[in-house]
Amino acid sequence: RIDGERLWASLMEMGRIGATPKGGVCRLAATDLDRQGRDLFVRWCEEAGCTVVVDRIGNIFARRPGRNPDAPAVMTGSHLDTQPTGGRFDGVYGVLAGLEVVRTLNDADYQTEAPIEIVVWTNEEGSRFSPAMVGSGIYAGVWDLSYGLERPDNNEPGKTLGGELAAIGYAGPEPVGGRPTKAYFEAHIEQGPILEDEEKVIGIVTGAQGQRWYEITVTGQEAHAGPTPMKKRRDALVASARMIDAVNRIGMANQPNACATVGFVRVSPNSRNTIPGQVFFTVDFRHPVDAVLTKMDEELRAACATFAAETGTEAEVKEFWYFPPTPFDADCVNAVREAAAQAQFPHMDIISGAGHDAVYMARVAPTGMIFVPCADGISHNEVEDAKPSDIAAGCEVLLHAMLRSANG
């Protein structure tokens, strides 16, 4: 059995790195705080007897040998980066649950047949650098390495993921990808309200919904807010405001299950008495059924065309990122379900609303995920919280699912 208190203590210790006054964590990818978190993880892994390597996109792999040193590893992990208003559990839980599995095996002096690896994926959040899941995406061959290294900082022009990884000493020497992997399991907080509403402790994640992200640039004409008659304006912000409202309405019109969000906006020149000449904003569409995502895409393009025409502006709608709804591996899902049943944790099947590194790992290895509830279903918020008993339960399920796989 895993040691829930030790896991909780490690989570709280990691949560101090980037801690915010409101009780959350801001540890953006490839910042010095990210380095501090990585350093702590590496030290803990080395103390637990693992050998640690870093690949060229900064993914960290900590390996505990198996009886059969050449067998493909059973891998687990997640990410240490957070949102700007992030919490103490999103990502870090999956990483430290992996560490707790290793520590538990060490305590029991237990050797698995296959090696075990704990992985920290780079820039999972997609907040400082977009899109999300960059480290695992490159690992899985979704993009080549240069795409990852060139990702620009969304707020500070001139900075790139590659440059920032080098600056914090985590642009490693290992090639990205190709580590023989028997299975990949990832533990994570649900980040939504379903498990809590249904009073379950464990979510057996059967797959993840699809996502489409867009970058939209609306161009009008800068002019003076005072002497420029309303009728002569080509206001890029008025156009964008209508498009942002439309994104929300598209989400509402495709219920149940559709999500539609504008999270990032940059107004130019952003001066109180100048009519905005350009607005850049992003759109995040999600749905478990690909055909609905396609329909939402059409609705978005139609709305943008309408509001651009109405305001005399031009809208460039660029699809920036896409992955289809992704089912996980049946054997891995079963391993999770059986581990939950055996431990008698109340559980249910669930589809992930968030993207996770597991989504990309599913392209190169049999993959499963374990969810635990979070308070009020709130994540990407400093108030993000979870119960110690649920956190322990998810780790316990992770241990047994991994053992099944590593010895099976």
Add this chain to the structure above:
Amino acid sequence: RIDGERLWASLMEMGRIGATPKGGVCRLAATDLDRQGRDLFVRWCEEAGCTVVVDRIGNIFARRPGRNPDAPAVMTGSHLDTQPTGGRFDGVYGVLAGLEVVRTLNDADYQTEAPIEIVVWTNEEGSRFSPAMVGSGIYAGVWDLSYGLERPDNNEPGKTLGGELAAIGYAGPEPVGGRPTKAYFEAHIEQGPILEDEEKVIGIVTGAQGQRWYEITVTGQEAHAGPTPMKKRRDALVASARMIDAVNRIGMANQPNACATVGFVRVSPNSRNTIPGQVFFTVDFRHPVDAVLTKMDEELRAACATFAAETGTEAEVKEFWYFPPTPFDADCVNAVREAAAQAQFPHMDIISGAGHDAVYMARVAPTGMIFVPCADGISHNEVEDAKPSDIAAGCEVLLHAMLRSANG
């Protein structure tokens, strides 16, 4: 007669300081570029025999003595700061037209009865620091000095107007305000399309329309863009988008003459996959009739309340700045009209759509303004342009209006 080519050459030389690739100027208040512009102006004034002083909010006064050294001065000027996407004429034209008046009087070896002063007002644009017209406002007693010194940079937390003025060496020793002033004249490009549409060269500015500026903060709840159902969201950006659209509709509903603009937006945490928890934006309302501004105020508050309720967010609507429609002094307006008529420039009466330092000077001295057309009525834009002949005509009218006042 003024030397139009010399004035144009000075404008072009000043326009190199902060020149942008698109042919505009970005010389934000109290930046090092602002210092360079101020230094050049001071050098030119000293070369023209003026004595120069700087007051504690950075306003610069260059004085040419009159026959009667104790007579109240006839003052002219404007500002050297620009919008982020500013042009080569907004503000700087009024300053260098004043310099051209002095140079012309020097060439003719002409001594006026009253002294002449050219003034550069600090932070007229209200873009880097808000509100607008801060230097002239403090001069006129609208705010006390500390209000001006404490104005925060709208984009860089921690910087203040006072600190930045000190850093560029323009927090002068002179007390702010109280210089005996017989009349104040300001030449400016119109910044709107009326003179061009009417094929006039000179606008006799009879007054300025009123303005109300707001700061609106909408607070919702940050949450994950993926697993958070649409119905559970409290999206501060969706609320704000509807309010921004409403601002535009309020402007349209109060035609003719109303203007309504949202120019500045800050989204928090501004992360692509986090539902925005807070949005700050500004509103700029203008109208020549105060009662209509009051009606627009009510419409704004009602719209914000509606959309906040609809989205489960809270909206704080703070009136940030206000000045009522401001008529200029009848004698000054007549001096301008007679100077234009005498020179046989096609002219018309006009109300200023923009705020100008003249609006605050009108509270402490008889004040008038002279407008010249700008290309397509476009200002606060790098393409801002004006005809050399119009620029010269405005300066000619300024010279004669000032002479009438200085000798009358």
